[in-house]
Amino acid sequence: MTESVLLHIETPEPFSYKETVNYLRRSANEPLYQVEGDTVYRLIPSGSGEKPAAVEIRESGNGGLLVRVIGEERVSDERQRGIEAYIREWFDFDTDLLPFYEMAEKDPLLVHTIGRFHGLRSVGISDLFEALCWGIIGQQINLAFAYTLKRRFVEAYGQSVVREGRTFWQFPVPGIIAALKPEDMASMQMTGKKSEYLIGVAKLMAEGSLDKQSLLALGDFAAIEKQLTGIRGIGPWTANYVLMRCLRLPNAFPIADVGLHNSIKALTGSEAKPAISEIRRMAEGWKGWESYATFYLWRILY
DNA sequence: GCCCAGGATATCG
């Protein structure tokens, strides 16, 4: 085994590592992390100029997470803090789940999910470009195919490092995608529209007119949503998906999501998928927790 | 072969 450094990260209450890994395991085609047994491997970006850290994450025997930084014999305190902060954000450690559970206990749709997935936290997508691209890629196609496209996209335009025989992929940076033409992505079965949207978003980010910090600085939910939906290829669903997974706004709500509809349909035993107006009624008690409700409902089917 | 998929946009009435 190569040299490595071990870090320990405290976990909040409640938190289920098992449910988190179950979520991460849902596609074997996920290119940005790998799950083997109960161990997770991925790259974690570092500060400007520094190379990303290749890490192995598992559950520590006496609570908490054990993170092994692979291939580094020494990791500065600052780098350690960066890795810890990344993981805390990825698994949403700073949210107090108890109010959500109190609300969900009285909700006919959510009550079953919070028992079944107890301790699951909303897994995030820290990188804005990745979150936007993943939303665009996932539009109107089934998830299995979406993962196939994502893998092809990452392996075609992303960078990778090899540690201990394992390949770690990094999501492509906007500058690379901004220089492409839609035809370049045709061979990976990316449709013309998706390619066009991906390149458009990449250009905005590469030229500096779109970034996570500026969006968050807008403060107001509606203002951020409006800025996103003003971008070609980003409608209400994608905007709310990104607000939820990347900007971590608790009231983000991709209400038009087909997966959400199918989960509700299954839970209610209904013949047909619910109308948007019905969902809006069912979600009246979710105020401030729409994002978590959606994440938990997704877990029923995916 | 058919229906559906973690939608968005353009167009029409």
Next chain:
DNA sequence: CGATATCATGGG
């Protein structure tokens, strides 16, 4: 403004 057509490709 709300409804409808079109896109575009694989999964099951």
